[in-house]
Amino acid sequence: MITVRGLASWRSLLQRPWSCHRAVSTYRLSPPSAQHRCLGNPSTLQSRLFNMSASWLKSKDDFSSSYTVDEEDEDILEDSEVEELFQQQVPAGIGQGQHRVFIVHPDVKWGSRKQRLTTAELMMAEAEGLVHTLDNWTVVDKIILSTKTPEKKRIFGKGNFQLLTEKIRETVGISAVFVNVDRLSPSSEREFEEAWGIKVFDRYSVVLHIFRCNARTKEAKLQISLAEIPLLRSRLKNEMANLDQQGGGSRYIGGSGETVSEVQQRLLKEREMKIRSALEKLRKKRHLLRSQRKHREFPTVSVLGYTNCGKTTLIKALTGDSGLQPRNQLFATLDVTVHAGQLPSHMTVLYVDTIGFLSQLPHQLIDSFSATLEDIKHSDLLVHVRDISHPETVNQKVNVLSVLKNLQIPDQLMSSMIEVHNKIDLVDNYQSAEPGAVLISALEQRGLDKLKTTVEEEIIKSTGNQILHLKVNLSTPQLSWLYREATVQDIQVNADEGTAVVKVIISAAAHGRYRKQFESR
Ligand SMILES: Nc1nc2c(ncn2[C@@H]2O[C@H](COP(=O)(O)OP(=O)(O)OP(=O)(O)O)[C@@H](O)[C@H]2O)c(=O)[nH]1
């Protein structure tokens, strides 16, 4: 008996050449030569099978390169145009340099906005984490202040606001105040800036600034430019209010019939349309790439979770892709990248690295990244990574699940989602209370075999494939047919009989065709 392991499906590799989206890494695979179709001579079978295996491994290495939808766009905006848009937009006050920040966290005591699963201290810690993520930004001082009505026009009661104003004015050397709410209305922002005499940021503007610093590709830059439009609108509103106070805001521009304010609003609208249309083209391109992946029947596994939970580290561990760069930073990953990895049965899957979630991310921000998040919806399996060493781990899970709910992920995809408890190396004797959770340390590569097996089981279920042992006659094209149409995992050759037992992962439809073609004779 000859046993050959490590063979992958030729089928997926035989179709149209796949081009990796790195400028230099396009590769082409030739279809198997005629001799692969008539593997009739068992004496040379072993070396042929190994050759096939070796060339597959090479191609898999090539494939492991990540791609983004960004780098082959001919008809979308030019790089220079995107760069110009991106650079032009920097919201006032954020700047490129350093900030010494005073953080104010309004602690809602009751009502719909009260955070039930977390504490004001943890929310403050997260706000500090956001500031520390930015180079040259430091926290000078911080305060938690009770408030009853953050959704009303005034965030703080009169007394508290006065107290806060005094404290801020007394604190030496601060350059900005970070009010830890999702979004400040333009009027609150103006009121605070007037009262405190320095720049005021909300969560939206700080998170966006982090995104801005981490954006690498055209798509990320466009999404950020789109998410910045509301900030620019607020700024415009405030500037116009100031101008109005000075009696100049409604001035008409030479014969055009439009006021200064109207012209600026129009230009902003035009810019928004331009970005939306470029993003729409990228969305279509992403759709195309997705259907190409489906066409090749590489199952896709989206790896998602709260920011900094270890998604990129895990994918790197699962695929050995050295191009991936995990960083101890919030929102290190802003572009969806795809990486090929192998499951225990030698099936190839594509792991999709996604942008991290954060509590209370404003909807507008999520909407701007909707094209990126769409990949999640169209995958075959979801893996939810949790940092179980984080004090907020339960709240983070609730948050991730609520974002997924808003994304309207299909029920079947939600119910097959695998929950992974990462960073177990940081917790002594970690035991999970949640049945079905897979415990790992991505950094120390612990628990990965169990995870791969679980992924494989779920993929087989979700794609409707089955694992079968089929006896083939080596003088017929059965084996090459299976290579083409299924994933061959293992071959046990009986040289005397000229037969082999082939272990395959095969879809019900392909199995039906196989039976019709070979077993009915
Ligand atoms: N101790 C320990 N640290 C880990 C583990 N997994 C990841 N980390 C660390 O956690 C930090 C964040 O890891 P990433 O893989 O970049 O996290 P991410 O979820 O991709 O983060 P974003 O892309 O920013 O959302 C890095 O410093 C990693 O080294 C683990 O199992 N144990």
Ligand SMILES: [Mg+2]
């Ligand atoms: Mg990442």
